[in-house]
Amino acid sequence: METTPTQDEWNARTLALLEDAYLTAPDSRGGSGFTGDAARWQHARRVIVSAIDRDGSFFDVGCANGLLLESVVAWAAEDGHRLEPHGLELSAPLAELARKRLHCSADHLHVGDVTAWRPARRYDFVRTELEVALEHERRDLVQRCLAELLAPGGRLILCSYGSSSEPAAPLVAPLRQWGFDVAGSAEVSEGGTVITRVAWLDQPGIS
Numbered sequence: 001m002e003t004t005p006t007q008d009e010w011n012a013r014t015l016a017l018l019e020d021a022y023l024t025a026p027d028s029r030g031g032s033g034f035t036g037d038a039a040r041w042q043h044a045r046r047v048i049v050s051a052i053d054r055d056g057s058f059f060d061v062g063c064a065n066g067l068l069l070e071s072v073v074a075w076a077a078e079d080g081h082r083l084e085p086h087g088l089e090l091s092a093p094l095a096e097l098a099r100k101r102l103h104c105s106a107d108h109l110h111v112g113d114v115t116a117w118r119p120a121r122r123y124d125f126v127r128t129e130l131e132v133a134l135e136h137e138r139r140d141l142v143q144r145c146l147a148e149l150l151a152p153g154g155r156l157i158l159c160s161y162g163s164s165s166e167p168a169a170p171l172v173a174p175l176r177q178w179g180f181d182v183a184g185s186a187e188v189s190e191g192g193t194v195i196t197r198v199a200w201l202d203q204p205g206i207s
């Protein structure tokens with residue numbers, strides 16, 4: 001009988017599966033786990049910026065080689081919002097690539113596991129995928145991001161990624177089932193299949 005892995009075992013599996021593939025990918029999109037050209041990247045990922053409604057700090061959980069951060073900053077600027085990029089990555093060599101891409105130091109782009117990492121500050125926007133945590137720990141991951149990473153009044157942006165053959169997993173229904181108030185959602189399709197879903201939760205501000 002297969003036993004449930006620990007988070008450390010889950011992280012080791014993630015690194016075994018992704019790290020080499022991302023580091024040796026033929027282009028920068030592959031270094032973030034994406035297959036396709038720049039136009040497909042923009043089609044699949046620009047939808048994340050639907051959740052950006054003001055200027056602020058943007059923290060990417062699992063920032064890989066930093067391409068999403070770079071892209072989100074540029075797309076938000078086109079929409080009139082200035083974002084300051086920050087991130088966390090399990091893989092040290094990928095985090096190093098992200099630092100080079102964004103000309104950032106280790107106090108902007110950190111190495112660590114989001115389920116255990118202790119932030120030295122809070123962020124206005126935090127983006128993550130649920131898959132960075134074990135299935136039975138995903139509600140706790142959302143709670144942790146809201147309670148420990150977000151600044152008061154901040155916005156947690158959950159993403160789910162699919163492909164043309166496998167639709168992105170639902171987000172809104174599980175989040176509601178776990179008792180969270182979903183403030184908004186967006187999705188993008190390719191050939192009739194949803195390839196990216198985004199849902200966001202707002203942290204109550206201080207009144």
Ligand SMILES: C[S@@+](CC[C@H](N)C(=O)[O-])C[C@H]1O[C@@H](n2cnc3c(N)ncnc32)[C@H](O)[C@@H]1O
Nearest residue numbers: 032033062063064068089090091112113114132
């Ligand atoms: C699919 S890539 C996402 C790249 C980019 N942020 C995007 O949204 O396109 C997921 C990244 O999350 C990282 N990751 C996985 N589990 C993590 C964890 N527990 N803490 C921090 N990063 C993690 C992986 O190493 C991988 O680089």
